Amino acid sequence: MNASQIFQQVMKQAGGQGRSQDSAQSGSGSGVKDMVDGLSRQLSGGGSGSGVDMKSLLGGGTLGALLGSKGGRKMGGKALKYGAxxxxxxxxxxxxxxxxxxxxGDENGENDGADRVEVLDGDGQERRSLELLKAMIMAARADGHIDEDEQALISGQIEDMGADEELSRWVEQTLKEPLDAKALASEADSPQAAREMYLVSVAVVDEQNPMERAWLDQLGSALELGDDVTAELERQAQQAG
Structure with missing residues (x-):
């Protein structure tokens, strides 16, 4: 599989979207305003078709597909957490x-963050990328509203990014398997991996949605992160924007 290649592209998409938000908020550029205006027109019936084209509003890409209908709710109350x-x-x-x-002291013996996803390579980076992609997909599904069309959109976007056949099959399987926080947590290969899995989940969900909040709570417990760590991860996600 080529999961590391795909996840690196997802991170780059997120970085680009985050810069667009910063530009709009500082007054230069109109990225977020255009998204919100477009969303408002579509919700009020001004757009073509009956659905909300979040792929268009979010500039396309796997992030837009993963966020799906969540994007409308998040835009109404807070910025999407691309930076996380x-x-x-x-x-x-x-x-x-x-x-x-x-x-x-350093209770867990962690002193340099050497297994961050950004610095891993080879098989280690491939495994971590799969873990994080799965965490994002599961988080996107947490509210139970991803239908077959949205599943096809996510699969198609990842294929467009260059996913090989094996990874494409893996994505399709992940979109259909039961939501199970304990099973997902069991795939974390280190404490740092657990924190990263929780953080990307926070980035995708709307914590104000009870079902999505429940998923975060279940995942944090299954990952055995502790309340202090999950709270700090959520704080960092909000600050990153």
Whole structure:
């Protein structure tokens, strides 16, 4: 499979979308405003067709497909958390270090963040990329509203990014298998992987949605992260935007 190649592209998409948001919020450019205006027109019946074309509003790409109908809700209340995806490894490590400030020493023997997804290579990066892609897909499904058309959109977007046949089959399977936080957590290959899995999940869900909030709580418990760490990961995600 070529999961690492695909996840690196997802991170780059997130970085690009995050810069568009920063530009719009600072007054240069109109990325977010255009998205919101377009969404408002479609919701009010001004767009063509009966559905909300989130792929168009979000600039296309796998991120738009993963966010799907969630994008409309998030745009109404807060910025999408692209930054948490673009810098997932560094932010997850920063969150852990911040949560440990009140502790003496390095309890888990982690002192350099050497297994962040950004610095892994070879089989290690491939495995971590699969873990994070799966966490994102499961989080996107947490509200139970991804239908067959949206599943096909996600699969198609990942194929367009250059997924090989094996990865494409894996994506289709992941879109259909039962939501199981414990099973997902069991795939984390290190404490850093667990933090990254939780962080990308936070980036995709709307915490105000009870079903999505419940999924985060289940995942955090299954990953055995602890309340301090999950709270700090969520804080970092919000700050990253």
């Amino acid at each position: 995806i673009a810098g997932v490894g560094a932010l997850a490590w920063k969150a852990w270090k911040s949560s440990q400030q009140s502790s003496s």
